Amino acid sequence: MLRSFLPALLAFTTALHATDYYVDPVSGDDHANGFATKADGTNGPVKTIARAVKAALPGDTVHLATAVYKESAVFHNRxxxxxxPITLDGHGATLDGSDALNPADWPEVSPxxxxNDNLLRLDDAVLQRWFFLWDGKMNHMGRTSKGLRPDLKKVEELQPGEWTFVKDDARSVPKSAQIFGSFYVKLPxxxxxxxxxxxxxxRSAGIQISGTxxxxxxxxxxxxxVYNDGYNIHGSCRDVVFEHIGAFECGDDGISAHDDCRYVVDGLVSIGNxxxxxxxxxxxxxxxxxxxxxxLGVDLLFVGTNRHVIRNGIVLSHAHTxxxxxxxxxxxxxxxxxxxFIRREAEPAEARVSKGGALDLQHVTLLGCHLVAADGKVTMDDTVIGLAPEKNGLWGAARGAKAPALLKELTPHP
Known part of the structure; x- marks a missing residue:
């Protein structure tokens, strides 16, 4: 009887242990089981994040090899x-949303x-976030989501190193937000x-959370x-934690919460978004x-009907707002x-608290920003508001201004 009991006990004990899954985009194989060893053909890391996340159960951890992944990590109803928790540990890995242009898909229409007439599925929201990478450098053509968006150039106006998009309304689909047209890039x-x-x-996001x-x-x-957010969180989520994450040069937000999402972040670097x-x-x-x-557009943007907290932060602001x-x-x-600590690294700009907004500043330094309460509410304690240091004469128009000038619009006004 004891002999028959021991295998069942061992199986039960094993089920209680968390499983570690390993992902390697170079050596992995999605037909493997994701375990670390390669004792036979079925063992070893998987190739894709999607394969490992699908297998993970409560208490399990998905470990990414420190590499560049041409893949989004998607959590839907997990x-x-x-x-x-179900844990994704990147170990410093990068989720890269970009792919090199395939010359076969881009005919040369003039010297x-x-x-390209069908690069990807588009709508106006995607187009306003769009950029190309030239030698790894973002080219927005002076446009950015939630910031300035001048009209795209006409094709005949393009100079080498520039791009544009021309809509083709004849291909539109009734009652659909999808748009059609052609991208053009100009080379010497x-x-x-x-x-x-x-x-x-x-790809639209590095980390995508949706559903419940x-x-x-x-x-x-x-x-x-990515053309949208580094971390795009939709749906309803609870007890979601981000630790030591980075978002770099994304078309829209570094990180963005929507809908009925609750989460905490300990350690965020958001640069060039x-x-x-x-x-x-x-x-x-x-x-x-x-x-x-x-x-580029807005450093800190909060709109809706609930509460948000940022503690222990540094913002070096180049954004329009x-x-x-x-x-x-x-x-x-x-x-x-x-x-x-918030300091303008460009010309002074407006930090605005609009109707329905309530801003509480505790131990804050705000330099080079005109703080405006436009039908909003601002409270402050142990807070300094003043000019940012002038750099190389960049803000010559602000020379001689006094700190009280930055405070004069703080009281609510129409």
């Missing part, structure tokens, strides 16, 4: 358990001018497209060169240890900044 005459080192952002998700932990991972953080609707978020730099906070009628969107 649920861990209290004390046993140095190349066209005689240069081959294969030699131009151009890439396009073909509970007890998920994502750590030590970077997202870059259109928006550093953009949380909306009924989301509730808390950030600790934040560094934001070189964003350093901070924008507003509520959605009839609710209030509140933001607590605690021990946060």
């Amino acid at each position: 649920t861990g358990e209290p004390g046993k 140095g001018l190349f066209r 005459p005689g240069q081959e497209l294969a030699d131009a080192h151009i890439a396009a952002p073909m 998700n509970h007890w998920i932990t994502i750590r030590n991972v970077n997202a870059t060169h 259109s928006t550093g953080i953009a949380d909306t609707v009924d989301s509730v978020t808390e950030y600790d240890h934040v560094f934001i730099k070189d964003c 350093p901070l924008s906070l507003s509520g959605t009628d009839p609710g209030t969107c509140s933001l607590l900044l605690d021990n946060v």
Whole structure:
């Protein structure tokens, strides 16, 4: 009887142990089981994140090899358990949303001018976020999501190193937001497209969360060169934790909460995105240890009907708007900044608290920003508001201004 009991006990004990799954985009095989060893043909790392995340159960951890992945990590209706989250540990891996242009898909329509009629599924929101990478450098054509978006150039106006898009309304689908048209890239005459080192952002996000998700932990991972958000969180989520994550040069937000999402972030670096953080609707978020730099549209954007917190942060602001906070009628969107340093690295700009916004500044330094409470509410304690240091005469127009001038619009006004 004892002999028959022991195998069952062993199987039960094994089931209680968490499983570690390993992903390697170079040596992995999605027909393997994802375990670390390669004792036979079925063992060893899998090739794709999707394969490992699908297999993971409460308490399991998906480990990424420190590599560049041409793949998004998608969590849809995934649920861990209290004390046993499903964990993705990137170990410093990068999720890269861009792919090199395939010359076979881009015929040369005139000397140095190349066209693609079906690059990817498009709508106006994607187009306003769009960029190409030339030798690894983003080219927005002066346009950015949630910032300035001048009209795209006409094809005949393009100079080498530029791109544009021309809509084809004849291909439109009734009652659909999808748009059709052609992308054009311009190279110096005689240069081959294969030699131009151009890439396009073909994936929408690095980390994508949708549906209903509970007890998920994502750590030590970077997202870059996607056309939308580095970390795009939709649906309803609870007990979701991000630790030590980075978002670099994404077409829209570094990280963005939507809908009914609640999560915490400990350690965020957001550099070169259109928006550093953009949380909306009924989301509730808390950030600790934040560094934001070189964003284009808005550094900190919060709009909706709930509360948000940023503690221990540094924002070096190049964006068109350093901070924008507003509520959605009839609710209030509140933001607590605690021990946060914000400094304009460009000309002074407006940090605006609009109707339904409530901004609480605790131990904050705000330099080079005109803080405007436009029907919003601002409270401050142990907070300094003043001019940012002038750099190489860049802000000559601000020379001689006094700190009180930055405060004069703080009281609500129409």
